[in-house]
Amino acid sequence: MDILMVLLLVVVTQAETNTGSCKEMLQGYLTGQLSSALGAYQVEALRKEFKSFTDVIEKSMREFKENMKSEEKIRYTGGSHYTHKGAAVEPLCLPKNPEWGLYNDGYNGANNYVYGAEYETGEFTGYIKTIEDHDVPCVVCLVRRKSVVKMFPARKTCYNGWTLEYHGYLMAGYHNHNAGTTYTCIDHHPDTLHGGSTSKYGRLFYPVEAACGSLKCPPYVAGKELVFPWTMGILILVLLFAATQAETNAGSCKDMLQGYLTGQLSSALGAYKVEALRREFKSFTGVIEKSIKEFKENVKSELKTHTSNSSVVYTRWGKKTCPSNAELVHSGFTGGSYHNHKGAAVEPLCLPRNPEWGMYTDGHDGYRNYIHGAEYESGSFRGYMKKVHNNDVPCAVCLVRQRSVINMFPARKTCYKGWTLEYHGYLMAGYYDHPAGTTYTCVDSRPDTLAGGSVGKDGKLFYMVEATCNPLKCPPYVEGRELTMTILVLLFLVSVTQAETNTGSCKDMLQDISNSSVVYTRWGKKTCPSNAELVHSGFTGGSFYTHNGAAVEPLCLPRNREWGLYSDGHDGPKNYIHGAEYETNSFKGYMKTVHDHDVTCVVCLVRQRSVVQLFPARKTCYKGWTLEYHGYLMAGYYGHDAGTTFTCVESHPDTLHGGSKSKRCYLLYLVEATCGSLKCPPYVEGREIVCAVCSKK
Structure with a gap:
């Protein structure tokens, strides 16, 4: 955020x-x-x-x-090739002035790749149709005097109290392509890149249509294209x-x-x-x-x-209401891609009950991605979770004031010191062998259901996630045991009275009031930089590289895990979480020496920062930003079955003791540039991409 x-x-x-x-x-x-x-x-x-x-x-x-x-720089949109099964699912906004680290030019060894991106809108209507096959630009914008940003699906106007940044169409990859993708809001009147009107493929953006079944129709309409606004909360003091x-x-x-x-x-x-x-x-x-x-x-x-203008927004999956300390932005239906679509957009969306529409063509016509409703798949579990099997999944978007940062902590059901619990539940994702990639999602421990949604209609499906040992450390983890998860926020501390009483200083007052914080994961290290506080150090975990239905993102698992209700052993359809390894044998220097070693991670908190951002193809920060760490852009192998995400791994990574033997699992490969839709120069065919994680006050 x-x-x-x-x-x-x-x-x-x-x-x-x-x-x-x-x-x-x-x-x-x-x-x-x-x-x-x-x-x-x-x-x-x-x-x-x-x-x-x-x-x-x-x-x-x-x-x-x-x-x-506002700070903005026009850039190139990049991502994985639409035919790659092991695609990194999210698009990247690549700078026009890339920086390089250590590299081996040319395609050498096993890697992932980043391509340019194109619009695939030839079967739509209006202006959007005219930009078919054009290359996609992007711009990274910084807006001051705002405390939170949120993308709302199926809306083209803002909720009361929010400010519209831009609105457009919901787009993703084609539902039957090999590569998983993410839902992306493309501006309603998009620009194109000069000289980029010839189809070269790469990452492709298709409009997204509603698909009835688990998704409630009405208010949704089968085959109607969805819109999307980006909005900012005006909550600034x-x-x-x-x-x-x-x-x-x-x-x-x-x-x-x-x-x-x-x-x-x-x-x-x-x-x-x-x-x-x-x-x-x-x-x-x-x-x-x-x-x-x-x-x-x-x-x-x-x-x-x-009540202070530092605020956070999160989605409470599986509930219709927010906790008592939070304000309801909207309550709606959980939606996502169909479980057997290879080209699924991986993340769930919280769809409003009162959708809005832009330009549309009803009916399933041409190449599209689709959004379905969602169901719990918990029949092999026990207790209350077993009762909601096949029921449709509600959701609620919640806003909490006087908080500076929100984070999801896997394998925990209680808070770390100084954090406030928003809700806890079970870690869920798609079934590991379904064609559609997914994401890890925290579903409330006692979920609600939607009226009339108890008949299995499939769509997007949520399964429990179990631990799988080797290379995931057992103990403390247990083979086949279901993982919990918590959503925590950090208090935004303000005390004008105390500042006046103790110091009388305007400066002290401002230091308290501006105590905004950010949290990020430093992949590949055990410790945080000197300017950051350690939240926890742990093990990197994720889905197995051969699983079609992999949850795409890595997780930083704590060493002091906690359990909820569980049934040990691999019983019934589930998703699984494994340890992670570096796959860097084809590179050189220090990175080559960590090949097959297990991957460490650490969650870090930096105070008096308002935003943290990963910048691909940079190893230094833009003016006014502070470097947290830099490294290499990594993802899964492009030809593996499991989708992944682009991850910035420390340039001089640590390893875990006793984890140097290859056990295969969640695998991290270097990412190279691929020319075509991606402009070369300034990019170089087959050269490894670096990355920087930067923060700003």
Whole structure:
């Protein structure tokens, strides 16, 4: 989630509006009353000493104006080839100025590949039809003064309180291609890349249509194309930053003026004149004091109104309602790709009960992907979960205020210290041998069902996930035991009262209020960078590389796992989680030495950051971003049955003790560039792609 907060100037703005800028007022005094009492030399000396203070104000205003501009860079859309069974499912936004690490040019050994992308819209109508086979551009946008971003399927307008960033059509790969994909929102009036109108294939984007059955029709219509908006929550508190800098660098206006009046000025002016000047300055310093007081009161008021503007959004799978501490954005139907579609879009979607439509052609016509309803497949389990077998799956999108970060922790049903539990449940995914790839999903431990949805109609299916030993460490894991999962949020700590009582400092208040945090996984390492806090260090786990119905993403499994209700042994249809290994024998340098070793991971928390982002084909960060770690882009082998995701693995990875023997499982291969739809140059055929994970305040 790209969450950004900007601290804005309020006190200085008020002072400027009411009395003129600090600089102008001071210059007036220096060239007016003071000039009559002081010589030209002393006036000039005072002006120089005030300059450091006025420069701070001007610099703050300049930075504020610059920061209000969004950051964007036009790039190339890349991804796996549509015929590759072992495709990495998500698209990448690749920079036009790639960076390289250690590399072997040419296709050598077993690898995954990244291609350019094309629109496949020839059977649609309107403008979208005219861009058939054109290459797909992309742009990474940074929007400040927003706390949360969310993509809402089957909507082209925003819910109340949200701001539209853009809207478009829901697209994915073709349902019967070998490569799994993800649902992607393509702008309703898309651009194209110059010279990219000839079909070269690569990653292909098709419109997505509704398919009735487990999906409720109405309100959905069979064969009607779905739309999608990207929205931002307007939940931002306007705060002071220029005044804080002024305090830090030069002291308060009042303190400075009093110092001058009782210091330098006293030596040149008589006591009477000093007292007269002090009275004249009082009107100016009074404005500053009043502004600070009003600022503190406004902060209190805003905090009471908005209960802090750092917020998180998550989907509670299997429930119709949100927990008592959360606000309901919408309650709906769980949808996804059909379980026997090779080209399935892997992730579930929470579809609204009141869908909206764009341009459409009803009926299943031409090449498309499809979205179906979802069902629980829990007949081989026990307890309450067994009772909901074949029932349709509801979902609820929830917003929690006064939180800075949300994360899903596998194999846990309780919280780590400092975290708040949102809900816990069972780790579920598709059946391991179905053609459709899936993702690991946390389904509530006591799920709800949808009325009239108890008859098995198939569609997207949720199965329990069991542990599979070797190379997954057993103990602490147990062969064939079902895994739990928790959704946790980190508190966003704000205490204006405490800041006032203990320090009285605007700076301290701002440090508390801007305590936004991000969490990321550092794949291939046991420890976090020095600027980050360790949440937990563990084992990398994922699906077996030959499983058609693999859950595509890796998980960072904790060493201190917890269990829910379980039945040991591999009983009934399930998905499985295995350990992970590096497959780097065809490379060189240190990466070659870790071939077949088990993969470590660590979950890291960085405070006072608002967003974390993986940048492919970069090993350094863009201006204004902070490097968390850099490494190589890795994924599964393109010809394996299991779909995967692109993952940034540390450039000098650690290994697990006793894990150097090949046991096959979830396998990580290097990713190389492939020319065609992907522009070469700047990319180079067969060259390994690097990556950087960067954060921003």
